[in-house]
Amino acid sequence: MTGSQTVAFSKNSTNLFFHILTKCNLACRHCYINPTQHGKDRLPLSTIKAWLGAFSKNSRSTNLIFLGGEPSLHPDLAAAVKYAGERGFGSITIDTNGYLFGDILSKITPKEVDYFSFSLDGATRETNDGLRGQGSYDTCLDGIRRAVRHGFKTSLIYTVSTDNIHELEMMPPLLENLKINRFFIQVIGLRGKAALEINESEPVASPQVTRSQWLDTVPGIARLIADRGIAVTYPKVFLEPGEMFECAGKVADNYFVFPNGRVYRCPLCEDFPIHSLCFQEDHLVPAARLNEQDFFELDIPEGCVMNKLIQPRNIDYDEKGVPEYKIACCLLKEEINGAR
Ligand code: SF4
Ligand code: SF4
Numbered sequence: 001m002t003g004s005q006t007v008a009f010s011k012n013s014t015n016l017f018f019h020i021l022t023k024c025n026l027a028c029r030h031c032y033i034n035p036t037q038h039g040k041d042r043l044p045l046s047t048i049k050a051w052l053g054a055f056s057k058n059s060r061s062t063n064l065i066f067l068g069g070e071p072s073l074h075p076d077l078a079a080a081v082k083y084a085g086e087r088g089f090g091s092i093t094i095d096t097n098g099y100l101f102g103d104i105l106s107k108i109t110p111k112e113v114d115y116f117s118f119s120l121d122g123a124t125r126e127t128n129d130g131l132r133g134q135g136s137y138d139t140c141l142d143g144i145r146r147a148v149r150h151g152f153k154t155s156l157i158y159t160v161s162t163d164n165i166h167e168l169e170m171m172p173p174l175l176e177n178l179k180i181n182r183f184f185i186q187v188i189g190l191r192g193k194a195a196l197e198i199n200e201s202e203p204v205a206s207p208q209v210t211r212s213q214w215l216d217t218v219p220g221i222a223r224l225i226a227d228r229g230i231a232v233t234y235p236k237v238f239l240e241p242g243e244m245f246e247c248a249g250k251v252a253d254n255y256f257v258f259p260n261g262r263v264y265r266c267p268l269c270e271d272f273p274i275h276s277l278c279f280q281e282d283h284l285v286p287a288a289r290l291n292e293q294d295f296f297e298l299d300i301p302e303g304c305v306m307n308k309l310i311q312p313r314n315i316d317y318d319e320k321g322v323p324e325y326k327i328a329c330c331l332l333k334e335e336i337n338g339a340r
Helices: 045-054 056-061 077-086 101-107 125-132 136-149 165-177 192-199 211-226 292-296 305-310
Strands: 005-007 014-019 062-067 091-096 115-119 154-160 182-187 231-235 253-257 262-264 277-280 283-286 333-336
Touching: 014 045, 045 056, 045 077, 045 283, 056 062, 062 077, 077 091, 077 101, 115 136, 115 182, 125 136, 136 154, 154 165, 165 182, 165 211, 182 211, 211 231, 211 333, 292 305
Parallel strands: 014 062, 014 253, 062 091, 091 115, 115 154, 154 182, 182 231
Antiparallel strands: 005 333, 231 333, 253 262, 262 277, 277 283
16 A cells, blocks of 8 residues: 655656647647636747746756647757756656657657656547547547557656546556556646636536535545556645645745746636736746735635635535635645555
8 A cells, every 4th residue: 555645845856747738639628728827829939938948947847748739749859858857957848639640659769758647538439538538538539549559758747527536446457558647637727728717607507516526536536546556646626634835836836937938836726817926028027016926925724815716616614704714825746656
């Protein structure tokens, strides 16, 4: 049996989530990309290099994740990966929906990329394709198998919502069959399309699962998966009484870079023009205040300020109006190392 541990935030390592374009071949129901905020740009290779240069002082301790949109739609993804390798980034991951355009598996080698990270939102074709689009399940599984055949290590990201939490228990044998090395469970955020659905004049029910659904399902299944030798990471979401709340915006080093030049420190802020940094003429500079940093400083009994602003329905209050628990920073993770 494997034990889980909460991963403390670290200032000694940096996570750089680099959206090199926002275009995608899919139109997932809960896509977090918001064209109004994130634009429709595709960065030229020269700009990708310049912006990577802005982070290369600490490149050895920086985990670089290329994403989009669908990053393999970028014709220079392979060149960007090779450049990042030359600059010595600590790890390089490509997040993909599995379509692997541009023959990307043949243009880079397993020495140049630490992980291909695939997204799948259901253990069955029916559930995944209902959320991510017709044919996406078969294509994603085929992409994983091809990546493994080419010798790449693979991760799989499963974003939990009310539409697919019931299929999480079917994932352990599928992950093993696909030879997945790392499994990431995410919680759906009310961002991008999910936020639009909620805010429309005839809103649909929130796709977010309740605290009890989450706690009854996710930690137990994560343990079962880890027992099969697969490393599992999932967000903490709900703090236990007495657990310390920390905001990653204050105590960690994460950057979410978009091709329109906005650089956020918190993913929950991405639907708003409150980024704390931006690229101007390829230099990373502070953005005007007020911005997300001003929210990071606020100390409220509910924990995460952005959660209270954009998805307050996941907080329960007692009869005196006191929150029954704090919502953790969305970047606080539980990790279970896979051990057979
Ligand atoms: S694959 Fe990613 S970027 Fe593309 S539509 Fe789906 S969630 Fe959005
Ligand atoms: S999710 Fe909340 S706690 Fe985490 S960085 Fe954003 S504002 Fe801070």
